[in-house]
Amino acid sequence: MEYLKHECGVAMIRLLKPLEYYQKKYGTWMWALNKLYLMMEKQHNRGQEGAGMACVKLNTEPGNEYMFRERAEGSNAITEIFGKVHAAYNNLSPEKLNDVAFAKANLPFAGEMYMGHLRYSTTGKSGLSYVHPFLRRNNWRAKNLCLCGNFNMTNIDEIFHRLTKQGQCPRRYSDSYIMLELMGHRLDREVERNFVEARKQGYQDGDITQYIEDHVDTVNVLKSSMEGFDGGYVVCGLTGSGELFAMRDPWGIRPAYYYKNEEFVAVASERPVLQTTFDLEDKDISEFCPGTSLRVTRNGECFISPILEPKGNHACSFERIYFSRGSDKDIYTERKKLGEQLTDSILNAVDNDLAHTVFSFIPNTAEVAFYGMLHGLRRWMNDRKIRQIESLGHKPTHEELEKIIYEDVRSEKVAIKDIKLRTFITEGNTRNDLASHVYDVTYGSLDANEDNLVVIDDSIVRGTTLKKSILRILDRLHPKKIVIVSSAPQIRYPDYYGIDMPRLEEFCVFRATMALLKERNMTHYVLEVYEACKMELQKPKAERHNIVRKIYEPFSVEEINRKIVEMLRPTGMTTPVELVYQSIDGLRQAIPQHKGDWYFTGHYPTPGGTTLCLRAFIYYIDKSTLI
Template sequence: MCGVLGIKIKNPVLETRANEIAMSALLRLQHRGQDAAGITVLPREGAFQSLRGLGHVDVALKEWPHLPEPRALVAHTRYATTGLGGVAEVQPFVQGAPRLAMAHNGNIVNTSELKERYLLQCESESDLEVLQQFFLRHEIEYGFEECLERLHRDFVGSYAVVGLTEEGELFGFRDPYGIRPLFIYESENIVVMASETSALNFLKDFEVEADLGRSGTLREIPPGSWVRVAPDGKIEEKRTAFSSAKTERFCMFELVYFSSPQSEFAGLSTYRHRFSMGRQLGIEILSEMPNQKNEEAPFDYVVPVPETSRAAAIAVAETLRVPYREYLVKNPYASRTFILSTQARRLKALETKLSLIGPEVKGQRILLVDDSVVRGNTSRLMARRLREAGAKEVSLASACPPIRHGCYYGIDFPDADELVASQMGGSNPQIAKSLGVSNVFYLSIGGLKKALGTGNLCSACLDGDYPSAGPSFERFLEERRAQRVVAQGAAGAATRTPT
């Protein structure tokens, strides 16, 4: 998963503040990728200039005040799901003549087939390089519109892309199913595209404070559509014919875990979606314990695994009428463990990420609520800590149904062998045993769709119904496993280096 950003300045007054706007937006996309960040700016005069680095935005791009004032830019926060994770893979990529800067969020599954079919010579392992080379070649040959028709036809996977030409044309497009998000803010002064509304909704206030009025509108770029902003600011938009035949399949895991709680999808905040999932989960827990409805509560406390599960846990507690307590404390300086790129890094980070207020749980029956259970690392560690602190009983509730299948669309669990619900043969008692808890409760798939108010979601990791099935998956998985061996070797070396 990654965050993408594209900015086109229409009112020259804002050119002096474009980089500041970009950094504000990028920090609001930090949760989508912490491995690296990059920015490519187009000054009023002269060629592209880029900054790229590993780590968080404030570290990777600390030299941003020295960038020239741009009339347009593209930028990226990276979460490595393919490639080896080095600086060479940090986006935006600048390729071609004339030059084109591009950044993307998602995973192209069939890059090897595309390289062979179109004889693409790539220097990195990044799927963006394949996409960009394809785009450059086909755009020259067929023009922008036909190029994107062909891209949507040939590329398997998920992609939300922003691109910028050296002439000053900004564009963005999404895959035919709209698996990954992309939004646009348009006003008389500026056009901004970004992965989430959390990176855009400060712009109205920004324009008011800059005495530029309140003219902006914010909306989703529809699945399979492209938006193009000409150098003079004129906007064109279209859904490709290939995409129009497809059904929307937005990634449900964006709502479960990935997106910022204040970001909006389908007109509601992600917080509201998570609260609805928690309420439905509470209803389903009650139905699994029919005898408990009118008797003593089955748990003493509902405890969220911070931060993402908080809204769901509050709803579970309200539905079960069990007190809610925040007995797990998150270290705000630790990375999001799920999006670290190797198991070794995840486990090491997890040890410092969460701590328990131990004396509070002694003798208590605790229901831990997590947004999801993927590999089971967090649940296993928390259950152990709770038991060691003297909890009488530990149960676990997941606001996401069991994740049994790999994701090939940009969330970093392509390999079903790593998933606890897949390893354990699918039975809840076996999963509970593996995690070290007394009971495990999962939101049902039907319950998830009911809570989110739509069935037009990708839920392939839950039910195996992939929007774009194909033989490419097996090859992708083999290549990804090979890359992981190299990446884990590098991480092993890094852990021996005092930092």
């Protein structure tokens, strides 16, 4: 599987009791801080470009800081930001460090509300200023806003235009900053609404502040802010006065989970993160429903509130195949099922010759699908053994039974993830040569020129790793035939909801299809699709259809597979290669509850996704030399 930048990760903890409670029960007031560290480390897979954390102290006196933030770039960002936090405590005596009153009054990050974020860029923009959480400051505690999220908005141009038309002047053209300013503006309005109401009721001076902080309703803020956004998102926020909120998009594209008891509320992007960190059962944890928010008030009251009308179940299926941790009970089962359902296609590829076929996987994310594949093959083999025994027509001898029973599916650890290419090597040929050695093989794991080799991967996206490394290295074992199996269907369409796959030409399936169209002199067909895409963009956004889907209609999956092999086969390689992909029906059977399959079908859940795909095809043709 090629390295992909993908969805970010979020983590939140809201303590519901005073810090003294945690000092007494768990031996440290840092209990929540330590749990945040674990939650972020458990989601390290979701972001290695940067990380950030924030903390809010409740009920501070004027003149004292109450919102804290640390951010860092790079794969070691989590260690760096927590190292900085703990560095502030290094010179304290154990007595001082364990003095809760002293910590609350004097130490940074000694608070009741915590937020963490793991970042992968989906826009190509980098630098510390783009690392979450984002902070908007104000002298009114209730107007301070700290924001982070796992999101990518498809219509940021429209939102930007809406703000500038109102007279606003955003400092950056970024969905993160525009959302911060838009939500911050609505938070200001909510505070001002309560200020007016407090004055009407006769409150004066500091009592007005108390009234505002007791009555700020982040549901109002979210409803007025998030209406009009198109995309997949989980948005999390803290206010300086002590409000916590988290919200999931109305299509349910991006994942989010929460847990609440009498001591704390916690939010994370993945269920196993909460299970492991807090020693919970999966049934204890709730998933955010599409369009809903979790809100915890400054007084510790917790509410689940509808914000936007749900727009169907379009939870990302690729999340289940690749991005999320396989330790989740349901994801583990789904990935095994994806492998098992490929049994018939794999048997066809090797002519049912299991005696001369070795099965393996590309490390490491495809390992669970590999177990499922073995399970399916062994069931098929056991059924065949039963038929063989039944067909003997007599009581079998020991030797006859032994010959039948001992036949097994041959599996080996053939491919090994060996090295990580160092980025300081930049010279083209040298870098490409080193890249080809990212994987190694186990020599002697099959009989040369006699055995087929079947290797399963979670998905095939660009095909770069296959061409530059995997096929070349597997060929060193001299198999009779190589079968590359993808537990996911053909990836044909870009993603615009948080994964770094925005261009059609990145996908080997699309490149192979375009090559077939050119070979068969179907330029006129391509241009017809191109013009139809442009016509579609003239329609109202909600009425647009993904015309790019027509580009694949002239060809079967098998025809495209053969072309992919032709394009990805390394120079000089003569071993026959076949590709086997998961079917769309197989995907839906294995992952029935996550219907977001736009990567494979082109059925985008939002008008913004459809629009960006149409534009991507037009852009590709405008700059293409193929047509």
